[in-house]
Amino acid sequence: MLLTQQKLRPAALRFEWRALKPHAWVIYLFMLLAATASHADDHNPFAGDPKAAKAGEYEFRINCALCHGLGAHGGGRGPDLTRAQKKHAHSDAELFQVISNGIPGTVMPANGTNGQGVGMTDEEIWQIITYIRSVEVKAPSVSAGSAAHGKELFYGDANCSLCHMVEGRGGRLGPELTAVGGSRTRAAIIDSVRNPSRRLAWGLTEATKEFPQEYETITVVTADGKEIKGVALNEDSFSVQMIDGGEQIYLLDKDKLRSFSKSRESMMPTYNADFLSDKDLDDIVAYLVSVAAK
Amino acid sequence: MRGRVCIQAFEMSVRLWKSGPLRAASLSKAEAAIRPCGSLGLKPGSLGLSSRGAEAPFFHDPSGRPVKMLGTGCPGATIKILMTLLLVSVFAIQGLAQVTFERLLNSGKEPQNWMTYSGDYSGRRFSSLDQINTTNAHALTAKWVFQTGATGKLETSPLVVDGILYATAQDDRAFALDARTGRPIWLYQHQLPGDIRPCCGRVNRGLAILGDKVFLGTLDAHVIALDIKTGNVIWDVIAADYQKGYSFTVAPLAVKNLVVTGVSGGEYGVRGFIDAYDAATGERKWRFYTVPGPGEPGHETWEGDSWKIGGAPAWNTGTYDATTNQIFWPTGNPSPSNRGEGRAGDNLYSNTLLALNADTGKMNWYFQFTKHDEHDWDATQVPVILDAGGKHLIAQANRNGFFYVIDRATGKLISANAYGKTTWSDSKDADGRPIAKKEASPTLEGHTVCPGALGTTNFMAPAFNPQTSLFYVTARDQCDIFSTAPQPYEAGHAYYGSAYFPSEEAEPYRGFLKAIDPATGEIKWKFEHTSPTWSGVLSTAGGLVFTGDAEGNFIALDAAAGKALWHFQMGGAVYAAPIAFAVDGKEYVAIAAGSAVYAFALP
Numbered sequence: 001m002l003l004t005q006q007k008l009r010p011a012a013l014r015f016e017w018r019a020l021k022p023h024a025w026v027i028y029l030f031m032l033l034a035a036t037a038s039h040a041d042d043h044n045p046f047a048g049d050p051k052a053a054k055a056g057e058y059e060f061r062i063n064c065a066l067c068h069g070l071g072a073h074g075g076g077r078g079p080d081l082t083r084a085q086k087k088h089a090h091s092d093a094e095l096f097q098v099i100s101n102g103i104p105g106t107v108m109p110a111n112g113t114n115g116q117g118v119g120m121t122d123e124e125i126w127q128i129i130t131y132i133r134s135v136e137v138k139a140p141s142v143s144a145g146s147a148a149h150g151k152e153l154f155y156g157d158a159n160c161s162l163c164h165m166v167e168g169r170g171g172r173l174g175p176e177l178t179a180v181g182g183s184r185t186r187a188a189i190i191d192s193v194r195n196p197s198r199r200l201a202w203g204l205t206e207a208t209k210e211f212p213q214e215y216e217t218i219t220v221v222t223a224d225g226k227e228i229k230g231v232a233l234n235e236d237s238f239s240v241q242m243i244d245g246g247e248q249i250y251l252l253d254k255d256k257l258r259s260f261s262k263s264r265e266s267m268m269p270t271y272n273a274d275f276l277s278d279k280d281l282d283d284i285v286a287y288l289v290s291v292a293a294k
Numbered sequence: 295m296r297g298r299v300c301i302q303a304f305e306m307s308v309r310l311w312k313s314g315p316l317r318a319a320s321l322s323k324a325e326a327a328i329r330p331c332g333s334l335g336l337k338p339g340s341l342g343l344s345s346r347g348a349e350a351p352f353f354h355d356p357s358g359r360p361v362k363m364l365g366t367g368c369p370g371a372t373i374k375i376l377m378t379l380l381l382v383s384v385f386a387i388q389g390l391a392q393v394t395f396e397r398l399l400n401s402g403k404e405p406q407n408w409m410t411y412s413g414d415y416s417g418r419r420f421s422s423l424d425q426i427n428t429t430n431a432h433a434l435t436a437k438w439v440f441q442t443g444a445t446g447k448l449e450t451s452p453l454v455v456d457g458i459l460y461a462t463a464q465d466d467r468a469f470a471l472d473a474r475t476g477r478p479i480w481l482y483q484h485q486l487p488g489d490i491r492p493c494c495g496r497v498n499r500g501l502a503i504l505g506d507k508v509f510l511g512t513l514d515a516h517v518i519a520l521d522i523k524t525g526n527v528i529w530d531v532i533a534a535d536y537q538k539g540y541s542f543t544v545a546p547l548a549v550k551n552l553v554v555t556g557v558s559g560g561e562y563g564v565r566g567f568i569d570a571y572d573a574a575t576g577e578r579k580w581r582f583y584t585v586p587g588p589g590e591p592g593h594e595t596w597e598g599d600s601w602k603i604g605g606a607p608a609w610n611t612g613t614y615d616a617t618t619n620q621i622f623w624p625t626g627n628p629s630p631s632n633r634g635e636g637r638a639g640d641n642l643y644s645n646t647l648l649a650l651n652a653d654t655g656k657m658n659w660y661f662q663f664t665k666h667d668e669h670d671w672d673a674t675q676v677p678v679i680l681d682a683g684g685k686h687l688i689a690q691a692n693r694n695g696f697f698y699v700i701d702r703a704t705g706k707l708i709s710a711n712a713y714g715k716t717t718w719s720d721s722k723d724a725d726g727r728p729i730a731k732k733e734a735s736p737t738l739e740g741h742t743v744c745p746g747a748l749g750t751t752n753f754m755a756p757a758f759n760p761q762t763s764l765f766y767v768t769a770r771d772q773c774d775i776f777s778t779a780p781q782p783y784e785a786g787h788a789y790y791g792s793a794y795f796p797s798e799e800a801e802p803y804r805g806f807l808k809a810i811d812p813a814t815g816e817i818k819w820k821f822e823h824t825s826p827t828w829s830g831v832l833s834t835a836g837g838l839v840f841t842g843d844a845e846g847n848f849i850a851l852d853a854a855a856g857k858a859l860w861h862f863q864m865g866g867a868v869y870a871a872p873i874a875f876a877v878d879g880k881e882y883v884a885i886a887a888g889s890a891v892y893a894f895a896l897p
Contacts, residue, residue: 058779061793236845
């Protein structure tokens with residue numbers, strides 16, 4: 001919703017102000033007027049064109065899929081774009097603006113600002129939008145689950161909030177989940193609950209990480225024989241900063257430890273169907289999706 | 295900006311970046327504070343030589359030379375005389391001599407200096423200084439930090455000559471520092487247009503030095519000679535059209551009277567080349583196109599007109615063998631980088647080591663590491679000249695995961711051994727060269743290949759220590775999903791033809807410093823980092839190896855066994871390569887991290 005009211009310059013017109021020579025102002029003014037007059041950035045010339053959607057699919061792979069995932073189903077950082085309801089843009093024109101200008105305050109960059117050249121042409125951006133429209137799931141992606149009941153479970157019987165925080169309430173050991181309902185598909189959230197160790201935090205490179213942490217499980221034995229098990233907050237070759245189940249933070253030098261081990265077996269228990277029914281899990285997902293959509 | 299200027303409100307910026315002649319149209323905020331000297335800038339009573347060096351601004355004297363001004367305000371006549379006296383005495387003490395080709399050739403005679411990208415022509419990144427050694431490395435301490443003010447990745451490898459350190463930073467900054475204190479002597483920033491086409495950040499890997507000049511390649515494909523004492527532009531030539539994707543990120547190599555450099559742009563469908571310019575005038579003496587044109591040998595390895603946009607850039611610094619007068623320069627990927635359709639053939643001389651006659655640029659021999667590459671495995675890693683078992687060799691730890699040893703007289707392959715996780719090749723050709731499995735090619739659906747697109751190693755400089763006879767290289771184990779994404783060529787637009795992704799099933803990436811025995815290809819030891827690093831490696835006669843990590847540590851290790859002996863947290867990830875030098879009998883080790891350059895020494 002951030003950019004809907006704002007009329008922004010199309011990508012082709014963006015250039016460095018500081019390099020502008022005085023007489024270029026005249027030309028720039030003319031270009032700006034011309035662009036405004038033709039409404040170049042609010043009409044998708046390829047809407048519904050399957051050929052453009054195919055070209056857009058390839059452009060999407062090259063430019064967007066690292067964060068938004070192959071098939072636009074969401075990656076580590078980037079939201080699932082196959083949902084009809086999107087947070088920052090609804091119309092094609094809004095999508096164009098988001099792709100061209102990025103989303104301030106998020107890691108979504110403006111086209112051409114990732115240190116990799118001049119970015120996509122307007123035509124390529126419209127192709128990508130055409131592709132996104134072609135893979136959107138028209139049915140609402142929010143499940144039939146009850147968000148209200150999901151919230152009860154999250155903070156109650158399902159014990160999620162012992163380790164996870166949503167909107168400032170909950171535990172600190174696991175990832176904060178306020179936005180997760182928007183960034184992951186339903187299937188991915190369900191998989192994370194049913195098989196928490198299959199993948200810890202998503203995204204293996206800095207560019208694609210959804211959380212700053214990996215949430216690896218660390219077990220150390222200190223010099224005086226005390227065993228501590230917890231989650232790594234940070235680590236380098238010489239030190240580790242971790243938090244245990246009691247939410248105590250430990251700052252440790254590796255060379256002073258009796259033992260140090262790291263595992264990708266999550267500290268989160270596996271929630272199988274006996275423990276949490278499909279229906280209840282649906283409700284929790286509905287809750288997370290409803291929070292993220294705010 | 296060549297006239298007499300002084301700086302008001304100098305506290306707005308710790309330093310002033312000097313610019314090229316076109317800079318006038320792009321005053322930065324700090325520079326806007328510069329005013330012509332006049333009554334406004336004069337502060338009577340503040341012109342004396344103060345000891346407050348930290349507040350000292352720069353200004354230009356009438357000849358255009360920036361002078362370090364002690365105190366604040368604008369220079370008066372008296373102060374000019376004082377300054378002149380000061381400069382005379384300083385230079386008399388320093389005795390800054392010309393950096394002749396003979397000095398570069400015999401750099402082993404002056405281990406206190408680091409005069410080429412890799413420290414000498416062999417590419418070994420080895421320092422024979424041993425004041426800092428395995429017995430005292432634990433006591434190393436930071437001596438100074440120079441904040442460049444640039445953002446992004448600092449990939450620079452500094453040069454040091456006679457007590458002055460020369461380095462570069464993002465957006466084509468170059469600077470000279472007092473190597474003992476880190477205090478700037480001059481600062482230069484090339485004026486870049488707004489629509490440059492870097493592939494991978496607005497980076498620069500360093501300068502070359504020869505005579506009384508340093509040489510900078512820029513992101514808009516200029517080659518520039520700067521005066522060694524002032525940073526003034528001596529000549530500035532345009533090598534290619536940046537709007538078509540050509541750029542320079544490489545540290546040039548000065549050989550004889552030439553400045554040799556290689557172009558970047560493998561992600562833009564450029565036609566790669568290696569150039570040599572007359573160091574005195576900037577006149578281009580030769581150009582070797584890394585993609586042969588019609589009628590030239592190798593042209594038949596390209597399908598149709600694909601050679602015109604065939605890539606094969608040359609973006610990392612080569613090495614030089616004076617005995618045979620050959621420059622060894624490696625090349626990068628064919629374009630488009632991840633899609634072989636449309637460029638059937640071996641695609642010479644992409645991913646190739648070229649042996650060129652230094653005087654003419656004519657090719658003596660070549661060795662292609664990865665034929666018809668579809669995984670972006672540029673072979674641009676430094677080719678290291680070394681002798682082992684009485685043989686004259688050249689060794690390269692390649693991005694494709696194999697460590698190659700080649701006879702440097704003939705270009706004949708001697709051995710190729712995997713030094714990291716590789717799945718793309720399970721056989722070798724008659725020459726012993728690993729060849730790709732058919733199923734390693736990217737597909738529309740995408741499938742996993744190791745190493746990933748970033749390679750087992752990349753631009754990070756390796757080191758060879760003649761005392762341990764070990765080759766040290768930063769390595770990563772990472773696999774990627776490679777998927778094709780057919781894309782038409784459009785001049786000046788990124789041209790990959792494919793996309794790659796972290797493999798979802800893959801283990802977390804692992805990063806190492808590995809010590810390889812070039813005689814056998816065996817890995818003698820490895821040091822595992824917390825995560826993969828982009829740092830280069832330095833080795834010294836003190837029995838040490840230095841490297842940096844992604845978590846911001848600078849680390850000294852025992853060169854023989856790989857044990858970490860010391861580390862310092864620099865607060866920024868490392869993308870640069872370390873160097874060693876000495877001033878006034880004191881050994882220093884320097885490296886860039888975050889947006890700063892650091893120097894370390896014993897207390």
